[in-house]
Amino acid sequence: MWRSVTFMPEAPQKIRIQVEVNGKPYAREVEPRQLLVEFLREDLDLTGTHIGCDTTYCGACTVLMNGAAVKSCTVFAVQADEAEITTVEGLEKDGELHPIQKAFGDCYGLQCGYCTPGLMLSTLQLLTHHPQPDERQIRKAIAGNTCRCTGYQNIFKAIETAAARMRGSSHGD
Amino acid sequence: MYPPAFAYHRAGSLKEAVTMLSQLGEGAKLLAGGQSLIPLMKLRFANPLHLIDLNFIGGASFIREENGGLHFGALARHAEIEKSAVAAKIPILRDCAAGIADVQVRNRGTIGGSLAEADPSGDWAAVLMALMSEVRCLGTAGERTLPLTSFVKDAYTTALAHDEMVSEVIVKTPPANSGGAYLAFKRSAPVYPTASAAVQLTMDGNICKEIAIVLGCVGLTPVRAKEAEAALRGQSITAAAMASAADASRAAADPQTDMRGSAEYKRQLVGALVKRAMEMALRRARGENVEVSHIYA
Numbered sequence: 001m002w003r004s005v006t007f008m009p010e011a012p013q014k015i016r017i018q019v020e021v022n023g024k025p026y027a028r029e030v031e032p033r034q035l036l037v038e039f040l041r042e043d044l045d046l047t048g049t050h051i052g053c054d055t056t057y058c059g060a061c062t063v064l065m066n067g068a069a070v071k072s073c074t075v076f077a078v079q080a081d082e083a084e085i086t087t088v089e090g091l092e093k094d095g096e097l098h099p100i101q102k103a104f105g106d107c108y109g110l111q112c113g114y115c116t117p118g119l120m121l122s123t124l125q126l127l128t129h130h131p132q133p134d135e136r137q138i139r140k141a142i143a144g145n146t147c148r149c150t151g152y153q154n155i156f157k158a159i160e161t162a163a164a165r166m167r168g169s170s171h172g173d
Numbered sequence: 174m175y176p177p178a179f180a181y182h183r184a185g186s187l188k189e190a191v192t193m194l195s196q197l198g199e200g201a202k203l204l205a206g207g208q209s210l211i212p213l214m215k216l217r218f219a220n221p222l223h224l225i226d227l228n229f230i231g232g233a234s235f236i237r238e239e240n241g242g243l244h245f246g247a248l249a250r251h252a253e254i255e256k257s258a259v260a261a262k263i264p265i266l267r268d269c270a271a272g273i274a275d276v277q278v279r280n281r282g283t284i285g286g287s288l289a290e291a292d293p294s295g296d297w298a299a300v301l302m303a304l305m306s307e308v309r310c311l312g313t314a315g316e317r318t319l320p321l322t323s324f325v326k327d328a329y330t331t332a333l334a335h336d337e338m339v340s341e342v343i344v345k346t347p348p349a350n351s352g353g354a355y356l357a358f359k360r361s362a363p364v365y366p367t368a369s370a371a372v373q374l375t376m377d378g379n380i381c382k383e384i385a386i387v388l389g390c391v392g393l394t395p396v397r398a399k400e401a402e403a404a405l406r407g408q409s410i411t412a413a414a415m416a417s418a419a420d421a422s423r424a425a426a427d428p429q430t431d432m433r434g435s436a437e438y439k440r441q442l443v444g445a446l447v448k449r450a451m452e453m454a455l456r457r458a459r460g461e462n463v464e465v466s467h468i469y470a
Contacts, residue, residue, distance in 0.1 A: 013180055032181030032224070035174075035211075054174045056212050057363045059277060068252070068280040073174075074211045075281065078181055079204075079228055122276060143362030143469075144275025 017081040021046065022090030030077045036070075037061040039077035040087060048088035048117050052146070059145035062118035063087050069125040071144070086124070088117035100124060100162040109158030111149030119145045123159050131167050133159070176214035182225045187233060187247070187311055187340050190225050195313045195336035197223045203338055204228070205248060205286030208278045234283070236260055238346075245342040247285025255279060263344060264457055264465070265353030265373060269300040272355075272467030275362040285339035288321070291394070293328045294365035299389035300355045302397065303371035306344045312337035328393040350382075351375040352457030354450040357389065357467045358442055360433065366390050366467065367433040370422070370446035372454040379409045386418065386451075390433075391426035391443050398425040401447065415451050422447040 014029040021044060028043055040046045040063070052060030054073050061072040064086040091098035100120050103109065110116045119142060126133055126141035133141065138159050147155060182197070184190035194201050200222030204210060213219040227233065227248060234248040236257045243259060243266075254260045254270035261267050273279055273287075273296050287297040288308060301321050308324045310317050313336050324332050333339070347353070357369035369389035375382045384405050386398040401421035408414050428439035456463050 012178060015181060031178070033176050033178055038175070054215070056208060056278065059275070059363075062277055065280075069277045070280055071277045074208055074278075076181075076204075076207070076211070079207075079226060081229075125276065141276055144277045146363075 015078050015081075017078055019077075019080045019083055019085060021085045022087060032076060032078050034077045035073055036063070036065075036075040036077045036080050036085075037072035039080070040072065040085070043077075046087050046089050050114055050117060052114065052118075057146065058115070058118075059122065059142075060115050060118045062121045062145060064121055064125060067125070067128065069122050069144075086121065088120060091120060091124070098124075099165045100127070100158075103158045103162035103165065104155075107154050107158035107161055109150065109155045110147075115145055115147045119147065119155060123162060126159070127163050127166055131163060133163060174215045176211070177217070177220055179214075179221050180223045182223060183229050184225050184227055186230055187227075187338065190227055190230070191311055191313050191336055191338055193223075193225045194338070197225070199335055201225060203286075203289075205289075206250065206278075206282035207286075208274070208282040209286070209290050209292065233340075238262070241346050243344045243346065245284050245344070247339045247341060248283045249285075249342075251279035251282050251284070251287075252276070254284065263304065263347065263353070264463075265300055265303065265355050265371060265454075266344070268353075268355040268465045269296050269371075272296070272357060274364075278363065284342055288324070288342065289331060289333060289339050291325055291327075291329050291331050292365070293393050294390045296355070296357060296366065296369065296389065298325055299369055299371045299387045299395040301342065301344065302395050303353060303355075303373040303385040303387045304344050304347070305385070306342060308339055309341035309343065310337045311340040316340065318343070322397075325394045347373065348375055350377065350458055352454045352459070354453035354457065354463070354465045356446045356450045356453070356465060358446060359467055359469045361469055362467075365433075368426075368428070368439045368443040368446060370443060370450045371395075372447065372450040374405075374451075374454050374458060376410075376455070376458045381405045381408055381410050386422060386447060388422060388426050388443050388447070391428040391439055393427075396425055396427065398422040398447070400425060405451075410451070410455055415448055418451065419444040419448040 050060040052058035056074045202221035204224045204226045233246045235246040353373035355371045357366035359366040371387045374384040388396040401418040404418045423444040428436045430436045
């Protein structure tokens with residue numbers, strides 16, 4: 001449907017949603033057009049999730065929604081009603097960095113760091129289903145995350161290292 | 174980047190969704206996976222006044238085998254099809270599901286949404302056409318089942334009436350000694366392919382009994398390369414026969430020059446993809462386990 005004049009209702013529709021973010025329940029009213037990434041950043045002040053291209057390409061805004069990696073710039077907040085969301089802020093536990101976070105640091109799997117939160121969430125989905133991924137699986141898992149600094153080699157190393165550490169072995173250290 | 178305001182409605186069932194479509198009128202659109210619609214809204218290419226969210230409907234993403242075919246609920250997501258043991262029985266389906274865009278998009282995007290959008294660069298329509306699939310459409314007046322070839326009318330245009338939606342996709346199980354393969358070439362994972370080729374064939378010894386060759390991204394709708402098929406049907410598949418099928422596919426393609434490449438480049442590319450897909454399909458028809466995926470840098 002094409003329209004030349006933007007439809008602006010006098011009082012924007014607000015919809016109440018209940019969402020669990022990083023284990024914490026939130027009840028909020030959202031405008032339907034608000035994107036999940038904007039909700040996380042503006043309403044919940046969780047600014048670790050970054051907006052990169054805002055066109056479903058770069059994956060900087062990747063979060064987990066009920067365990068599945070999604071581009072939060074391409075999901076409306078209202079669609080996250082009743083969902084569990086994990087953002088980069090949810091990786092750390094009791095002041096301890098997650099093994100994925102440690103591995104990205106130890107392997108220099110980042111330079112400017114803008115894409116890193118999204119890459120770490122894609123890594124989390126991968127390692128949850130494939131604790132011992134081969135190189136092809138790693139490449140496929142992060143194909144939707146663009147990094148313009150590293151050339152990816154150290155990111156692959158970081159993911160292999162994180163996988164090895166999470167399996168409780170010292171391989172890849 | 175916020176899209177223009179719209180009113181949000183949540184459907185509890187497919188029936189309720191089509192009732193809403195009919196009541197809300199032409200300004201209403203369905204929201205399935207949203208991986209094309211939301212970007213189009215952000216860019217102001219689509220401006221629905223009402224969105225009817227299908228994602229809270231239970232039981233609309235089934236994948237099951239019955240009556241000699243595979244049945245996919247409209248909301249079956251690409252990632253679910255990629256991982257489905259049932260869908261894996263027809264390998265060309267997995268080639269497609271596992272290669273669409275990237276992990277994040279596959280986790281959201283749906284088979285029904287992809288067909289209903291009818292993007293000329295979409296993956297599913299070419300593959301499902303090679304399998305002679307049918308689309309079940311649900312409207313306020315009831316259901317009808319259409320062959321996919323009649324469902325896809327033009328670029329971004331389907332046979333769906335305004336108050337109708339895709340409810341199910343039906344794929345007939347190919348006969349014994351069949352094999353298929355889908356190959357798409359894209360510049361990087363998240364983008365649409367530059368060109369793609371779906372080949373599904375059935376062998377009788379060394380003779381190709383039946384074959385479908387469908388080209389994607391090189392026309393306003395998927396292109397059935399009928400002359401290429403004729404070059405192989407009833408023939409033994411030799412290198413020369415495959416070369417003439419690839420030539421006929423190049424001739425059947427009607428690509429447009431755009432940022433993905435010139436028309437001539439796409440024409441060459443699609444011929445090469447057909448040739449490779451034929452080889453993979455043939456190996457699969459002979460019982461070989463062949464891994465096929467989208468090609469990208």
